[in-house]
Amino acid sequence: MHRFYIDSSAEGCDEITITGDDVVHITRVLRLGEGDEIIVCDCVGYDCLCKVVRTCKDEVTAKVQSREKNNAEANIDITLYQGVPKGDKLDTVVQKCVELGAVRIVPVAMKRSVAVIKDPAKKAQRLQKIAHEAAKQCGRARVPRVDCVMSFADALSDASGADLRLLPYEAEKMSSIKNVLRQSNDVKNISIFIGPEGGFDPSEVELAKDRGFSVVSMGPRILRTETAPLAAITAVMYELGDW
Amino acid sequence: MHRFYIDSSAEGCDEITITGDDVVHITRVLRLGEGDEIIVCDCVGYDCLCKVVRTCKDEVTAKVQSREKNNAEANIDITLYQGVPKGDKLDTVVQKCVELGAVRIVPVAMKRSVAVIKDPAKKAQRLQKIAHEAAKQCGRARVPRVDCVMSFADALSDASGADLRLLPYEAEKMSSIKNVLRQSNDVKNISIFIGPEGGFDPSEVELAKDRGFSVVSMGPRILRTETAPLAAITAVMYELGDW
Incomplete structure (x- = not known):
């Protein structure tokens, strides 16, 4: 209906x-x-x-x-900070992440983002419409918010209040997202940072580490920028959400 | 490289x-x-x-x-049986599921599959090429196999040897994929059935149940046919694989 x-x-x-x-x-x-x-x-x-x-x-x-x-909202709030990817990948990311249960999506201009969002307000409006349609389709109780593109520095500050801040990184071999999530109790809101096509610049990873982010691996296969957020949100919902 | x-x-x-x-x-x-x-x-x-x-x-x-x-192959073999979706969604499903670690993908003509694959051999060849490229890109040790489209009955038989057979179904409210996976020990190979756009026909679900499939939920939000396999494979890799 x-x-x-x-x-x-x-x-x-x-x-x-x-x-x-x-x-x-x-x-x-x-x-x-x-x-x-x-x-x-x-x-x-x-x-x-x-x-x-x-x-x-x-x-x-x-x-x-x-x-x-409506029981389609999880007891955990996930905000995705997505490194701006090329082409229409952001559309796909927004649609899928709404289905999987994110409550907010923030495009972030990262060092290795090749694409530039020329009209941030217009883009956000368009993505908000995609989020709206996705929320309707999957039966969400509320429409997740899509923000205007932020700088990496602003995104770090924006995420500073989250109970847990995750940064999946292909070069991380020691700490898995699974171990971090399993050790996380009383977490109500999570920020997830995902790099663009070329991945994070090492300086961005260091900066995030300094700010208390958990840099984690998501298995040995290198995930594309548009696949990684889906996998990360699924993992969070599976471990701490309403699965 | x-x-x-x-x-x-x-x-x-x-x-x-x-x-x-x-x-x-x-x-x-x-x-x-x-x-x-x-x-x-x-x-x-x-x-x-x-x-x-x-x-x-x-x-x-x-x-x-x-x-x-090469350590990019998990200790668990996942075969995805994907209800044939519309348009080029099968391309996306193959690409993403290879990244996430599936070892074999079988398109299945289900009751509610609207699209018909006109030339199954040509389609399989095209999808195999996508799998090949995806395997290269994400660093897999082997190229997952893409089969020609099968009937639902043939797919059920084909999957009969798997240690665990999962069928995520939006109408299932009791048994979650998480509970089933957490109770699964010594599982080496898993078959996952995903419905097409309109979902499974209830008769297909009953047939699968009779054959010993675990019908499971993946949270309260209704996932699209191209999102569900990604979420299911992520959950398996998270719980039983190499995450």
């Missing part, structure tokens, strides 16, 4: 009003009308099974049939 | 001769010649650091500098 997000709580509501881009999507793209069922996910993580009662140009009104907790 | 595979053991060899398609790749695409270094991976899992000594139209001869065990 089609899923839509609203910015308010639907607690105690008999009817829900949907406005904005979703109106066109519901009425013109999906051609839904009176009597059709949709799921409206409210801002406090509840899925409302609704029946469309009225549509007009600017809003869709739906009657709430039932309201129940 | 560029990696090439040969079908023989290089044990005790002073020189290695490379023939076939790789000759064009080495001489014309990469424009390598006398004195350039390459890695030649032999059929018994050793990486030979070599220096090119001669090139001609049909072969490249390289002198072995050193030979050491």
